[in-house]
Amino acid sequence: LPTVIYPDSEQAAIAVARQIADLIRQCETEGRPCVLGLATGSTPTRLYEELVYLHQHDGLSFRNVVTFNLDEYYPMAPDSLQSYVRFMHEYLFDHIDIPTAQIHIPDGTIPQAEVNAFCQRYEEQIRAVGGIDLQVLGIGRTGHIGFNEPGSGLGSRTRLITLDHITRTDAASDFYGEENVPRRAITMGVGTILEARQIVLLAWGEGKAAVVKRMVEGDMTDSVPATYLQQHAHVQVVLDQAAGAELT
Ligand code: F6R
Numbered sequence: 001l002p003t004v005i006y007p008d009s010e011q012a013a014i015a016v017a018r019q020i021a022d023l024i025r026q027c028e029t030e031g032r033p034c035v036l037g038l039a040t041g042s043t044p045t046r047l048y049e050e051l052v053y054l055h056q057h058d059g060l061s062f063r064n065v066v067t068f069n070l071d072e073y074y075p076m077a078p079d080s081l082q083s084y085v086r087f088m089h090e091y092l093f094d095h096i097d098i099p100t101a102q103i104h105i106p107d108g109t110i111p112q113a114e115v116n117a118f119c120q121r122y123e124e125q126i127r128a129v130g131g132i133d134l135q136v137l138g139i140g141r142t143g144h145i146g147f148n149e150p151g152s153g154l155g156s157r158t159r160l161i162t163l164d165h166i167t168r169t170d171a172a173s174d175f176y177g178e179e180n181v182p183r184r185a186i187t188m189g190v191g192t193i194l195e196a197r198q199i200v201l202l203a204w205g206e207g208k209a210a211v212v213k214r215m216v217e218g219d220m221t222d223s224v225p226a227t228y229l230q231q232h233a234h235v236q237v238v239l240d241q242a243a244g245a246e247l248t
Pocket residue numbers: 038039040041042043044070071137138139140141144145146147
């Protein structure tokens with residue numbers, strides 16, 4: 001997997017923000033929407049801050065941008081402290097000029113009987129705008145991308161999944177205890193993610209070093225779903241020194 005290691009996550013986030021800004025401007029010039037797949041969590045926060053900066057100080061407009069978030073806990077109320085809807089508004093959407101109708105985040109309030117139909121509609125919405133131009137990913141310690149936990153298939157689509165125990169442990173502090181972390185989530189599938197024309201996976205810190213090594217150097221396996229990225233033609237793995245420390 002093509003990998004770039006930056007001195008620190010700050011510089012990495014700024015470089016990726018510039019790359020996204022260039023893509024947004026290129027789409028604008030070509031008169032087509034720029035479709036971004038977005039992640040939440042601690043990894044992309046500095047990236048979003050930089051995009052907000054570019055909007056406020058460098059004339060970058062998001063009026064032409066359409067976004068699809070990877071995932072949301074289930075069940076989850078949008079105004080809940082831990083919701084990804086709230087996260088995205090707080091870090092990005094409230095500070096840029098993207099029209100609300102162009103924002104898509106899996107709905108954690110959908111009644112269970114309607115979740116499958118909702119997930120199919122999510123896929124159709126992605127297709128209807130022409131697919132995702134650039135997908136931003138983080139990686140979980142389980143090797144998940146989105147919330148595609150170990151065992152997720154190469155062809156998996158947007159669906160309701162059960163979160164891995166390790167993932168719930170990692171989310172425990174956000175929820176004031178593991179027992180409060182939802183057991184399930186709605187996530188884009190591995191197949192959905194791999195259809196993006198370009199993918200940028202970000203990882204920072206020593207806690208990610210071992211799983212980054214497995215993703216980049218290990219064999220492709222469903223026990224580390226991030227290894228599926230090895231079969232995509234336009235992926236970039238962007239690391240800080242600590243996350244890249246175990247690579248040979
Ligand atoms: C979030 C997502 C997850 C995270 C991953 C890493 O939308 O899809 O795959 O990217 O769990 O989370 P952080 O960045 O908090 O380490």
